[in-house]
Amino acid sequence: QQQVKQSPQSLIVQKGGISIINCAYENTAFDYFPWYQQFPGKGPALLIAIRPDVSEKKEGRFTISFNKSAKQFSLHIMDSQPGDSATYFCAASKGSARQLTFGSGTQLTVLP
Amino acid sequence: DGGITQSPKYLFRKEGQNVTLSCEQNLNHDAMYWYRQDPGQGLRLIYYSQIVNDFQKGDIAEGYSVSREKKESFPLTVTSAQKNPTAFYLCASSIASNNEQYFGPGTRLTVT
Numbered sequence: 001q002q003q004v005k006q007s008p009q010s011l012i013v014q015k016g017g018i019s020i021i022n023c024a025y026e027n028t029a030f031d032y033f034p035w036y037q038q039f040p041g042k043g044p045a046l047l048i049a050i051r052p053d054v055s056e057k058k059e060g061r062f063t064i065s066f067n068k069s070a071k072q073f074s075l076h077i078m079d080s081q082p083g084d085s086a087t088y089f090c091a092a093s094k095g096s097a098r099q100l101t102f103g104s105g106t107q108l109t110v111l112p
Numbered sequence: 113d114g115g116i117t118q119s120p121k122y123l124f125r126k127e128g129q130n131v132t133l134s135c136e137q138n139l140n141h142d143a144m145y146w147y148r149q150d151p152g153q154g155l156r157l158i159y160y161s162q163i164v165n166d167f168q169k170g171d172i173a174e175g176y177s178v179s180r181e182k183k184e185s186f187p188l189t190v191t192s193a194q195k196n197p198t199a200f201y202l203c204a205s206s207i208a209s210n211n212e213q214y215f216g217p218g219t220r221l222t223v224t
Contacts, residue, residue, distance in 0.1 A: 036215075044155070044215050046212060098162065098206055098213070102154035104152075105152070105153070
């Protein structure tokens, strides 16, 4: 049972554009939602994370929007740059259990 | 220079052999995790450990074994019972009080 569904599978954006990646979850007990960025052959790096007590969190060009009632959260990358080209994963965890459930990933390509 | 190290970066084994992947961290993190990543897929949890001498199975533990004799080390053994061991293996760690997981660079295992 896939508990975190991520879309789109791949995304192509022009330099300077906005990249939007969406995730939906099923388990209402989830209370921590991070996004990871992974370059080919490397381990994922924590990008930004949110908890359900806020609807939005912004760090630089990266913003998480969270909709608790819809059980959805999304990553927005403003002013996308070719260096942002990577695979992005959303994830979720619940309570004291620290294991993360990951989405299937979105391969982002930013064209120069 | 703090971080998580995984060795080796590439590992080749013949079918039927057990192989052990190394994961070491000097972040003084309490919890450690092993994930498996297959092409075009998200990360799946194999095992995790929240304290020394204790560990729990993740979603895909069959054919794998771990030990946690020291806080900084969490080796993963891929046994001959694992039916499809070729994959990219990622180790992560986190502190006890939050869910922020930090990943190592990964080991790519190829079994032929």
